[in-house]
Amino acid sequence: MNFQGKRALIIEDEEEIREILNFYLQNEGLEVEEASSGEEGIQRAQKANFDFVVTDLSMPGMKGEKVIEILKTMPGVGKIVVSTGSLKFEESLVDGTLFKPFNKDDVIAMLNKLFS
Numbered sequence: 001m002n003f004q005g006k007r008a009l010i011i012e013d014e015e016e017i018r019e020i021l022n023f024y025l026q027n028e029g030l031e032v033e034e035a036s037s038g039e040e041g042i043q044r045a046q047k048a049n050f051d052f053v054v055t056d057l058s059m060p061g062m063k064g065e066k067v068i069e070i071l072k073t074m075p076g077v078g079k080i081v082v083s084t085g086s087l088k089f090e091e092s093l094v095d096g097t098l099f100k101p102f103n104k105d106d107v108i109a110m111l112n113k114l115f116s
């Protein structure tokens with residue numbers, strides 16, 4: 001499947017995780033923006049449209065649950081994916097879940113699920 005030109009927003013407080021996810025997504029041809037906090041992520045989603053947003057749950061400041069609640073009200077936001085390690089999240093509330101630690105194949109599987 002070709003994801004060329006799809007726009008993604010990564011909301012994640014851990015820099016290394018943001019960078020590796022960004023790398024995997026760009027390798028698949030996506031255009032990627034990063035935000036290091038929920039607050040920054042919401043600001044970015046107000047300024048531009050995204051085919052999907054992947055957000056961490058556990059972050060300083062605004063928690064992922066609140067980020068998701070706000071993203072769901074925003075018309076420019078397509079699919080929403082939760083990225084989580086140990087924290088549980090009600091998967092029916094989002095379009096996908098990316099379990100940490102993830103690898104390239106996990107990310108590609110997530111994209112296929114989202115856009116097939």
Ligand SMILES: [Mg+2]
Nearest residue numbers: 013056058059
């Ligand atoms: Mg975190």
